[in-house]
Amino acid sequence: MKNRIILTIILITSLFLGACKKALDLNPNDQIATSTFYKTKADFDAALAAVYASLQTEEFSYGMGFRDGFTDNGYNQFNSGAAKDFVQGNFNPTTGGYETAIYNDSYVGITRVNLFLQNLGNYKGSDISDSQRKIYEGEVRFIRAFLYFQLYSIYGDVPLVTQPLDLSNQKQPKVPAAQVLAQITADLDYGIANLSTNAYYANGGHAAASSAKALKARVLLFAAFGSTGTPDATMLTQVRDLCLDLMGQYKLSTNFEDIFRDATQKNNTEIMFSVNFLAPNNTAPWDMYYGDWDACAPMQNMVDAYECTDGQPYGTSPLTDTKNQFKNRDPRLAKTVYADSVYFGPGKVHHPSNLRPTGYGIIKFLEPNNIPYGFSTLSQQDAVILRLGEVMLMYAEAQNEIAGPDATVYKAMADLRARVNMPAYPAGYTKDQMRERIRHERRVELAFEGLRHYDLLRWHIAGPVLNAVVSSLINYHFEDKFYHWPLPQTEIDKSGGVLIQNPDYK
Structure with missing residues (x-):
């Protein structure tokens, strides 16, 4: 699949009018400007690759293991992403690391999406069909949803930007998290309705409708637990139904390790979306x-x-x-x-x-x-972002919360464990017992895939779990305010008072 998308970062620069020398070339040959770009389908294909490339940053792809350094799973000896600072409770608006990188890189990608959509709407060329327009829009809105979910799940209230900004409106206030969630689900619903119905592994590395379904299930499972850790049944029902549909389209990889190895990722029937890399020009460490x-x-x-x-x-x-x-x-x-x-x-x-x-x-x-x-x-x-193993766990969790540990919950868990020849669970679990088993299974199945942090936050158990860790390497200290991270102070300062810091960090 990775051979079908060449992830080349394209820098689309804004043109600023002002005092300049007569010899200044307003359209230099070594830069791409909106006045000379977005003129052909080939331009849109290149811009689409740049949108996908916004996911190639450390925190969204090859640094996924570092995110487990914010949890009880791993120890980050180099403080990558400021994981040590977070774990020790030394976390504030100027910490930097992932606190700043996730925020800034999310908006870099969102800006690319918004610029793409604006120019797609203005484009009148006949070389892009109506059906292709919808696919383009579905792909970039899927990526925008992914990026806004990073912001929503970590910071809560953030600026919601769906149009390109200019000097007159670049300072944006934050909006309630519920409004951000509504935009995420709207973007994913568009993708579900308009993207290819092919499985991701047969879609040339492009996001498919099933990719949007899997991401929507993850988003709603996080949102369902709200601010209390008590899940919302309506959202859980949506999660269950989305996962059930996906479980009928995808198959578990025969070998667990094949999901993550270069030679066996191509056409892997478990993978629902990944960030692609390709030697020699698009590699990762x-x-x-x-x-x-x-x-x-x-x-x-x-x-x-x-x-x-x-x-x-x-x-x-x-x-x-x-x-x-x-x-x-x-x-x-x-x-x-x-x-x-x-x-x-x-x-x-x-x-x-x-x-x-x-x-x-x-x-x-x-x-x-x-x-x-x-x-x-x-x-x-x-970097595998969405896969069937996680979907099966989401199904089991949602269905157990809705109806208790019925036969379908047992089967989903048994099928996942059977891949590695682990025995099925014994009959007779209560809902509470099955909940703990599912949570345990998520920890070992999805270890270092960057999801443990989300889980501890949405279950509202980060405090009890992290503060109970005993280690000679580092002292864990989690406070309730860490359920939402501070907005980077650099962004607060640049806004001139328009962007307000999260309450616990003022």
Whole structure:
């Protein structure tokens, strides 16, 4: 799929009128301006690639593992994304890291989308059919929804911008989070109605209607828990129905690890959307970050969370082997975590150059054929954003909250665990018991895919979970105000008082 989209960043510059020298070229050949661009379908294809490229930033793709450094899953020894500051409670409007990057890079992408849509609306060329126009619009609105969800889920109230801005209106106030959510769902509904009905893996790397459905399910599952952690049944019903539809279109990858390896991502029947990379010009530091730097080290409690092969907790099961923690364990442990060194078989061993502070590293995203990893190793694995495994977990969670642990909930969980030969759950669980099992399964199935932070926030258990972590490496300290991050102070300052800081950070 990645061969079909060349993610080339195109800089579309604004032209500012003012005092200038006579020799100034208002349309220089080395820049792209709206006055000379958006003149052909080829221009729109190039601009579409630039919209997709806005997702290639660290925090939206190859840095997904770092987001687990904001949770009980991992330790970020380099403070990447300011994860250490967050975990220790040293989090404020000037912290920087992901606090600033997620905000700024989201709006960079949103600006590209808005500019694309404005020019698409103005374009009269006959080389773009009405059906193609709808597909274009559906794709970029899908990406805008993804970016606004980053803002909505982390900051809450933010500026809602759906048109290109100029000097007269560039200072925008924030709007209520509910209004942002409404725009997200409207964008996704448009995508569901107008994007290709092909499965994502058969759609050449372009977002499909199913991609929009999966993202809408994630958005609504987050929104359903509101500010209290008590889910809204109406939203959960929508989540359930969206997931049920997707479960009929996609199939689990036979091998868990194939979802994340370059050679087996193409045409993978589990993947519903990914951020594409392609050597030699569009690569990412997956192998460097996780294989050599050990930038986000799995915590011991994360390793302990994986059950033994009999389905019993490690430490309780008679299969527990304290001398070999990987023996008799859920196979996903060895497919997610490595101890001391990366090992893919004879001749494919790598000893990271950096210290492993917890004794562990993340093997999940590493490409065996790229060994030895180095300080500057770049690779072309795609960043998997949406996949069937998550959809099955969302279905089970929503249906359990609606109706309790019925046969369909048990089946979804059994099918997911069967992929790695883990036993099905025993009959007789209460709703509360099944809820805990589903939450546990999300943690191990989706480890380091950047979703643990969302989960702790939406379940409103971040405080109890994070403050209970005991580690000699770092002291965890979570306050209720961290359920919403502060807006970057740089943006507050630039707004001249138009943009107001979130209440707990004034």
